[in-house]
Amino acid sequence: MAGHRILIVEDSPTMRQLLVFALKRMKDVDITEAQDGMDGLRKVTGDHFDLAFVDINMPVMDGLKLISLIRGEPHLASMPICVITTEGAKEDRERAIALGANEYLTKPIQANKVLAVAKSLLKIDI
Amino acid sequence: MTRDGHGPGDRGEAVLAIFKRGADFMKQLMDDNETMRKRLGDLESRQQTAARDPDDWEGLRLELLGRIEDLEQEKHSILEQLRSVENENQQFAERYLEIEEENNNLANLYVASYQLHSTLDPSEVLKVILEIVINLIGAEYFCVYVCEEEGRILRPVAAEGGSVADFPVIRLGEGPIGESVVNGDVRTSELSPLGPAEGGAPVVCIPLRVDERPIGAIAIHRLLCQKDGFSALDHELFTLLAGHAATAIFASRLYAQSERKLSTIQGFIDLLTK
Numbered sequence: 092m093a094g095h096r097i098l099i100v101e102d103s104p105t106m107r108q109l110l111v112f113a114l115k116r117m118k119d120v121d122i123t124e125a126q127d128g129m130d131g132l133r134k135v136t137g138d139h140f141d142l143a144f145v146d147i148n149m150p151v152m153d154g155l156k157l158i159s160l161i162r163g164e165p166h167l168a169s170m171p172i173c174v175i176t177t178e179g180a181k182e183d184r185e186r187a188i189a190l191g192a193n194e195y196l197t198k199p200i201q202a203n204k205v206l207a208v209a210k211s212l213l214k215i216d217i
Numbered sequence: 218m219t220r221d222g223h224g225p226g227d228r229g230e231a232v233l234a235i236f237k238r239g240a241d242f243m244k245q246l247m248d249d250n251e252t253m254r255k256r257l258g259d260l261e262s263r264q265q266t267a268a269r270d271p272d273d274w275e276g277l278r279l280e281l282l283g284r285i286e287d288l289e290q291e292k293h294s295i296l297e298q299l300r301s302v303e304n305e306n307q308q309f310a311e312r313y314l315e316i317e318e319e320n321n322n323l324a325n326l327y328v329a330s331y332q333l334h335s336t337l338d339p340s341e342v343l344k345v346i347l348e349i350v351i352n353l354i355g356a357e358y359f360c361v362y363v364c365e366e367e368g369r370i371l372r373p374v375a376a377e378g379g380s381v382a383d384f385p386v387i388r389l390g391e392g393p394i395g396e397s398v399v400n401g402d403v404r405t406s407e408l409s410p411l412g413p414a415e416g417g418a419p420v421v422c423i424p425l426r427v428d429e430r431p432i433g434a435i436a437i438h439r440l441l442c443q444k445d446g447f448s449a450l451d452h453e454l455f456t457l458l459a460g461h462a463a464t465a466i467f468a469s470r471l472y473a474q475s476e477r478k479l480s481t482i483q484g485f486i487d488l489l490t491k
Contacts, residue, residue, distance in 0.1 A: 105332045105348040112324045177351060179443030197443045199355040202321040 094119030095213050096139060100131030100157060101146040101175065106198075110144055110175070113202035114209055128152025132160055140170060142212050144205075147176040147187070155190055162191035171212035175200060322450045325353055326457055333465040337472040342465045343375040346458070350435060351377055354454055358439035359419070360384040362394065363466060364431050371395060371434055378439065389431060397422035398431045403455045405447060421447075423455050425463035432463040 097120055101107045107124050114120055123140070125131035129151045135143060143161070147154040154174060161167045173194040174187045184195045194208050210216075332345045343361060350356045358378030362371035371394065373384035390399045397404045404422040419436040426432055435458060 103348045103352055104335075105328055105345065106352045108332065109324065109328045109353075112328065113321075177355075177357070177441055179441055198352050198441065199444070200352075202324055203317055 095141045095215075096121045096123070097209065098123050098125060098131065098135055098140040098143040100125040100128065100135075100143060100149070100154065102127055102149040103146070106146070106175070106200075109200070109202070110205060113200075113205040116202075116206055117209065117215070128154060128157040131157050135161060135167060135170075136164065142209060143170060143172045144175055145172055145192070147174060147178055147183070155187060158187065158190045158192055173208050173212060175205075322453060325450060326453060329353055329454060329457055330461050333461045337469045339466065339469040339473055342462075342469045345465070346435065346462050347375055347377050349454070349458065349462075350437065354437070354451055355441045355444040356421075356437045356439070357441045359435060359437040361433065361435050362387065363425075363433035364389070364398075368431050371398065374433075384436075387434075393418045394422050394434050394436050398424040398426070398434050400424070401426050401429075401459075403452075403459060405452075405455070421455065423458050423462075425459060425466065427460075427463050427467050430467075432467050435462070 095117070097114055099107055099110050099114075099122060101110065101124075107126075111122055111124070114122055123134055123138070125134050127149045128145075131143070131145065132152065134140075145154040145157055154176070158172055158174070161170065161172065168191075171193045172191065173196060174192045175196045175198065176183070176187075177198045178184075179197040187195055193212055196204060196208060329349045332349065333342065336342060336345070346361055350359055350361075356377070359376065360373045360379075360381070360383075361375040362384075363374050364370070365372045369389055371387040371389060373381045373386070375381065376384060387395045389395050393404055401424050403424065406418070406420045417438075419438045420440065421435075421437040423435040423437075424431070425434055
């Protein structure tokens with residue numbers, strides 16, 4: 092079994108592929124992809140994940156709604172969540188953090204930053 | 218004769234023997250003492266001679282100075298080696314960072330080209346172009362144009378941050394976008410990457426061409442607020458889009474046309490044969 096299970100919730104296939112590319116550079120990771128908030132919720136409640144990357148602007152259910160629902164589940168309350176979004180304003184960041192996000196990355200993303208954040212949230216030595 | 222069998226002569230001899238041994242011991246002590254005195258005298262004399270002889274001191278001094286110089290040189294050489302190793306380490310660290318950055322850039326370019334050529338549906342191709350420009354370049358307000366009317370005009374077909382209707386039809390060769398497509402040069406304005414929200418010259422014009430044939434253009438008018446300029450990767454992406462997005466649009470439109478023609482021909486054949 093893989094050491095760390097990561098969920099990527101992102102509607103853009105381009106971004107998902109880029110995130111998978113970046114995260115696969117870590118050893119022993121198992122990555123699951125979800126294409127919108129609802130898909131992400133279904134996957135995160137039906138399985139165990141050590142970390143989730145969540146986009147904000149998505150169809151069906153947006154990332155902020157997903158984060159608040161995840162934090163409402165007692166067994167998911169401590170799962171680290173990193174937001175990846177185009178919204179770079181300070182108030183957007185504060186809102187996401189207030190809802191329970193642990194980290195906030197703005198697009199365009201850099202693979203090394205994604206990797207550093209993942210390692211930090213998974214408490215892996217860099 | 219005494220009762221113990223020893224006469225007065227025997228006792229005298231024994232006393233004399235004791236005195237003789239004492240005398241011998243005393244003589245031995247005196248000799249040892251004399252030897253020690255002599256050795257002490259020699260040592261003092263040699264010490265005084267050495268102290269008085271400037272050649273000996275100079276020789277010793279030079280020898281010691283030579284040794285110090287050797288050690289200094291050795292130290293200098295070791296320090297040089299240390300500096301050289303540190304320098305090499307620094308170069309390796311810098312090179313590692315460069316390779317890391319290059320890897321990241323290549324991943325972005327690979328993903329962009331992979332996604333562009335992952336479909337033959339024209340609307341999907343446009344969607345991929347929008348995704349790349351938003352997510353990989355970081356644009357907030359931009360438009361994608363395609364050439365129509367035998368390459369005489371550029372018609373807006375997809376936009377982000379506004380409606381397609383917000384963007385005008387452009388004649389080829391007119392304005393910065395039209396000129397960029399005719400010349401085939403990517404135009405960027407490094408001075409004002411945040412640019413005007415609407416209207417005015419775009420901050421980036423990417424001409425989409427297959428060989429010399431104009432296919433369309435991407436005009437970026439405003440970047441995301443967190444984006445404060447263009448990186449080397451952005452310029453690579455502009456170049457990649459100029460070629461690959463054009464090919465993807467061209468191929469998908471050809472495929473769509475051929476599909477339509479095929480179904481029309483099939484319709485005729487069915488009409489004639491059934």
